Amino acid sequence: MDSADAKIAGGGSPTAAHAHEPLTLRIKLLYGAPSFAGAAMIIPIFINMPKFYADVVLVPLGYLAMAIAVARSLDALSDPLMGWISDHTHTRLGRRRPYMLIGAPLCGVAFFCLLNPPASFTGGRAAIWFGITFILYFIFHTVYVLPHYALGPELTQDYNERSTLFAWRESFTILGTIVAAAAPGIMMQVGHLTERQAYFRLGIFFSVILTVLYTLLVLNIKERPDFVARESNPLVPGVRRALRNRPFGILLGSYVVGSIAGAIPATMMPFFNAYVIRPANPTFWLSMLLLGYFGFGFISMPIWVWIARRVGKLNAWLASFFLGISGGAAMFLLGPGDVWYLLVLICWAGIGFGAGLFLTPSMQADVIDYDELYTGKRREAQYTAFWSMLPKFVAIPSAAVPIAILASLGYIPNAIQAPRVVFAIRAIFALGPATCSVLSFLIARRFPITETILNQILDGIKLHERAEAAVDPLTGAIVPPPTPGHDEDVGWFLDYFSSGELKRYLAKGASQPVRDVLTAAAASIGVTILSVIYVLHKVSSLSTDPGAMISLIVVAGGLALAIFAFHLMRLGPARRLAAGEVPADVVRAHLGQVVEALQTGTPSPAVATGVVNPS
Incomplete structure (x- = not known):
């Protein structure tokens, strides 16, 4: 029997390979295939829906921007909670699979509703419909996709096998994206359908496919029992230890900055195509541009896998930045009629896009192993939540503010735009992402984990399993x-x-921790309340456009609400610390260990010893 097809006792389904054993093609296909439908749903939501709701449903752009900001803020709040819940789940189906089984069909229903607003809804009522269905879609999307992505690092710990596994997953992602990108234009061009008719059919098709593919995954892949059985960790301390993980900080920083480069073109491409390039059939050409971008990303992926095996994941990823930066910046020079030049540049940038899709999650999986070296815990979902949450807060203004800016400059739906609007579309679409990609490249080049380093990390984890000390290969x-x-x-x-x-607890007395937590929580919820009051004051009527500032205020309020929830979870521990459950000398020793951890960039300080269990 092939070791990669090892069976879990009591079941006949394939499970993960051991550290250096290859996964079978069957496992890779079952794991990757659901991303086909998930990615296909994202395209109409981010690419087609803003313009559809603006030009067909006639929702003011400012309200779309505000609805996107509110929905994505709530979506970002749900990520760390879902990650913590998944890591702490112990069921017969494991930690990940129950949520895929529940979340996928619910997400499909929300997706169908988002694509099919009632024909009688326009203006304010349509904006409310958009906001509610947008929020529900992303909440249910988080329920299924975060456990799905967290399952990936568990299936194999091999450096190159991870690249192949995630390449398969992202190949399905791109394939679904291609189908969704091309489908509306082709359906309307060949089938002579209206936009509403096309989105009705797409809503049904992808909702059903999403449910079927995740059901197949759940029924045919079982989770590693040794990972499922391990204890997880408290949420707030887990956040702090993750942020002390230097490789993760580098990777996350690069990804957060780079997410701007992805969010802006997704929102602005329909506007750039329709009002800067101005082809005779904008809907058809938008589908062709998306098809070229994602198609070349799909075709190039095996080449990037080959490159990564020979020069390493980091070097391959860094090389891919050049294509996106050069192609994006060159688009600024295009004007009316340059549709073929735009297509060539889009395809060029798409080649680089293919590399980042699978290399970054593969590198993130290596970071999770480094965390285990220090914590002894498997925290795939918590790290995946970070990976998802922080870029979303950055992507909210990246997606919402550009269309709000266009509204403030005088954007008129379905008309020739004023020169200042055209210039703003060109600059936002081309120069903004190129600049962010340069910054992301400069951060990414500092990532330290290579194949040799990862193998040393895994050897250290094996030593810990034998109760022996290990050496951190990054710091010694x-x-x-x-x-x-x-x-x-x-x-x-x-x-x-x-x-x-x-330090303030040691210097000012036992009551200081509670005061600190309450002060921070009060400040955070105060910002949220002021944001809500400001938005309600400015949006007193659904008949006027709220403007660009509202989106930024919503983002600030959403981030403050996340911080408030973080501090609220610390109130109980603060009271226990104030009650003297941990001796002062142990706190001093812990402080010294934290300082050392911050200086070395390790995920966790050494464990305190000789103290009473505070739990």
Whole structure:
């Protein structure tokens, strides 16, 4: 029997390979195929829906921008919660699969409703419909997609096999994207359908396919029992330890900045195509441009896999930046009638797009192993939540503000635009993403984990399983094996607090932690309340456009609400610390370990010893 098809006791479904054993093609296909439908749904939502609701349903652009900002803020809030829930789930189906089984069909229903607003709805009522269905779509999307993505790093720990696994997943992503990008234009051109008729059919088709493919995954791939059985960690300390993980910080920083380069073109391409290039059939050419971008990304992916195996994931990823930067910047020079030049540049940039799709999640999986070296825990979903949440907060203004800016400059639907509007579309679409890609490249080049380093990390994890100390290959530090018990519990408990808060606790007395937490929570919820008041004041009537500033205020309020929830979860631990459950000398020792961890960029300080279990 092939080792990659090893069976879990009591079941006949394939599970993960061991550290250096290859996954079978069947596992890769079952894991990757659901991304076909998930990605296909994203395209009409981000590419087609803003313009459809603006030009066909006649929703003011400012309201679309506000609805997008509200929906994505709530979506971002749900990511860390869903990650924590998935990591803490222990069911017969495992930690990941129950949520795929529940979330996928619900997401399909929300998707269909979003694409099919009632024909009688226009203006304010249509804006409300858009906002509600947009919010529900992304909530249910998080329920199924975050556990799906978290399952990937668990299936294999091999450096190159991970690249292949994620390449398969992202190949289905691009394939679904191509189908969804081309379908509306082709259906309307060949089938002589209206936009509403085309979106009705697409809504039914992709909703059903999403449900079927995730059901097949759940029924045919079982999770690794050794990962499912491991204890997870408290949410807030897990956040702090993840942010102390230097490789993750580098990768996340590059991805956050780079997400701007992806969010802006997704929103602005229909406007750039229709009002800057101005082809005779904008809908058809938009489909062709998207087909070229994603098609060349799909075709180039095996080449990038080959390159990554020979020069490493990081070097392959860095090389891909050149194509996106050069192609994007050159689009600024285009004007009316340059549709073929635009198609060539879009295809050029698409080649680079294919590399980033699978290399970044593969590198993230390596970071999760580095975290396990220090924490002894598998936290795929929590890291995936970070990967999803922070870029969303950046992408909210990237997607919402550009269309709000166009509205403030005098954008008129279905008309020749004023020169200042055309210039704004050209600059936002071409120069903005190119600039962000340059910054993302400069951050990414510092990523330290290579294939050799990863193998040393995995060797260290094996040493810990034998209760032996390991060496951190990035810093040379000796890492003792994490030992479950009261000492480790105290280390996680004290990570509810920052170094500054623990120092003030030692200097000012037992009541200081509670005061610090309440002050931070009050400040955060205050910002949220002021944001809500400002938005309600400005949006007193649905008959006027709210303008660009509203989107930024909504983003600020959403981020503040996330911070408030973070501090609220720290109130109970603050009261326990104030009650003296942890001796002052242990707090001092922990502070020294945190400082060392921050200086070395390790995910976790050494475990405190000789203390009473605060739990």
